[in-house]
Amino acid sequence: MRAVAPLLIGTGIWGLVTGVAMVKIGLTTAQAIGMTLLVFSGTVQLASLPLIAADAPLWVVMLTAAVVNLRFLIFSAGLHPFFRRFSVGRRWLLSYFMVDMSFAIFLSRFAEAPHDERGTTEQVWFFLGMSASSWIVWQTMSIAGIVLAAEVPAQWGLEFTAILALIAMTLPLIAGKPALIGAVTAGVIAVVAAGLPLKLGLLVAVVAGIAAAMSAEIMLERRSAKTGGTT
Structure with a gap:
């Protein structure tokens, strides 16, 4: 506890x-x-x-x-x-x-x-x-x-609760560069893809955010390994 x-x-x-x-x-x-x-x-x-x-x-x-x-x-x-x-x-x-x-x-x-x-x-x-x-x-x-x-x-209305929800969802997740990159990517894609039918913009934003965060994590690990190998 x-x-x-x-x-x-x-x-x-x-x-x-x-x-x-x-x-x-x-x-x-x-x-x-x-x-x-x-x-x-x-x-x-x-x-x-x-x-x-x-x-x-x-x-x-x-x-x-x-x-x-x-x-x-x-x-x-x-x-x-x-x-x-x-x-x-x-x-x-x-x-x-x-x-x-x-x-x-x-x-x-x-x-x-x-x-x-x-x-x-x-x-x-x-x-x-x-x-x-x-x-x-x-x-x-x-x-x-x-x-x-x-x-x-x-x-x-729903817009207000959506803003509160976005803040509540995002703040606990932003810990480190990969998470920040993923959050920013998801936010940008969500705005750009807002006009997609069936509200698919949300799904696209989630996938893009996850992909960006994972890619950033891999790149940082490779950079860290390379730096460690040359010292």
């Missing part, structure tokens, strides 16, 4: 914004609460809401959600050595609670653990403690946003 506490404020703000946004695009209270409980992914929720509001085809919404969450394939591979002794069902359950910060904090603490010391009770409870704390804060603040959405002035 203490390891993740400093980040829970951002999680709460993000959840609150997402709750407001779900109601502002036209979801009922029951639908919004159902979505936040079932999906538990702020990036997917905020990426899919404009598509839902625009009556985009289901396949576009699903494809966008899949692209946005591709990073969890990498996360799962990184955590597999620590949880492989669990049954498939338990691993599926644990995957529901996995979020970016839990993955990052967990590996920063246990990545160097010897192979025969992975999957210990301490590690499992550490992961569960972080994930449960994040889940409770997210759901509490998201539902608060759903309930309080009616208090947001109507003239602010």
